[in-house]
Amino acid sequence: MKTTATFYHAGCPVCVAAEQNLANALDPSRYNVEVVHLGEKKSRVQEAEAAGVQSVPALVLDGAVFHINFGAGLEALK
């Protein structure tokens, strides 16, 4: 049975592509990945907080919250 893994982010333009790569690397036979832009869907902030999300980007997977810190490469800023 598939479970839903939820990736919460706030649209950081440099980081979001790389971070979505992490979400997309999850096994599609086990996880439905939902990507939620909390800046655009403020109605879901409360849900994210209830799941334990303290900062974005974060991935909620099997009930555990992983706060992800992707140090953007300077190449992306050139």
Added chain:
Amino acid sequence: MKTTATFYHAGCPVCVAAEQNLANALDPSRYNVEVVHLGEKKSRVQEAEAAGVQSVPALVLDGAVFHINFGAGLEALK
């Protein structure tokens, strides 16, 4: 073709199981997941640094480093 995703950690007893769940959630048809305990394999610290790892736990995936901050649930400490 599979690529190798490397999960570096230092054996935090509360966190490591949950963090390995993240590594194990990756798509096995696309990724070989290697788990490296840097506390036990200090010879690989230099390799991790070269890949951009600044703290553990971290996941190196497709050349990008994701520093993962798992806030351990208090339940694990009871």
